[in-house]
Amino acid sequence: MCHRALLDATYRAFLLRIDEDLAAETRAGGCRRCGAALHRDLYPRKPRGGPGDPSKSDRRRLSFTCSICDKRHTPVSVRFLGRRVYRAATVVLASALRAGLGDWRVKQLTEWIGVPRRTLERWHAWWVHEFVDTRFWVIAHGQFMPPVEVAALPASLLARFDGSDLASQLTATLRFLAPLGEGR
Numbered sequence: 001m002c003h004r005a006l007l008d009a010t011y012r013a014f015l016l017r018i019d020e021d022l023a024a025e026t027r028a029g030g031c032r033r034c035g036a037a038l039h040r041d042l043y044p045r046k047p048r049g050g051p052g053d054p055s056k057s058d059r060r061r062l063s064f065t066c067s068i069c070d071k072r073h074t075p076v077s078v079r080f081l082g083r084r085v086y087r088a089a090t091v092v093l094a095s096a097l098r099a100g101l102g103d104w105r106v107k108q109l110t111e112w113i114g115v116p117r118r119t120l121e122r123w124h125a126w127w128v129h130e131f132v133d134t135r136f137w138v139i140a141h142g143q144f145m146p147p148v149e150v151a152a153l154p155a156s157l158l159a160r161f162d163g164s165d166l167a168s169q170l171t172a173t174l175r176f177l178a179p180l181g182e183g184r
């Protein structure tokens with residue numbers, strides 16, 4: 001599968017189904033504070049990055065509110081990386097591709113995904129400086145042996161996940177990264 005197809009509507013719909021499964025797990029667990037049932041609650045997001053307009057369901061992040069105490073529960077997501085407005089798949093894929101590209105190709109990449117070059121540079125800085133300091137990564141990085149090369153993130157991370165093609169590797173990476181936005 002070519003990397004262009006990875007950001008298309010079919011792949012996005014596939015990621016949405018994974019998010020729905022993750023949300024169902026959250027709902028089945030009940031309220032973390034009082035144990036009561038959770039109500040489904042959607043809040044709007046405007047995901048950016050990748051060709052084409054987001055579909056209606058793509059604009060919503062799944063969420064639940066407790067039926068008794070009102071505590072909000074936001075399930076982990078393979079579509080959103082914490083509070084970032086760009087799609088998680090775009091942030092991972094574009095950042096991974098950037099490393100191996102010459103100037104001209106970087107220009108093409110930024111035009112195609114609709115992300116300014118400075119945003120791409122900011123993402124790179126985020127991976128190598130901030131991501132590695134997150135509580136998530138501090139705990140999770142130990143499972144990789146030999147250690148994941150920080151300077152080459154996120155390409156070095158993507159390469160650690162087996163898959164028959166780039167799509168399965170990207171999906172596995174997004175699943176791995178999903179808890180990043182937990183608790184927000």
Ligand SMILES: [Zn+2]
Pocket residue numbers: 031032033034035036066067068069070071
């Ligand atoms: Zn509750």
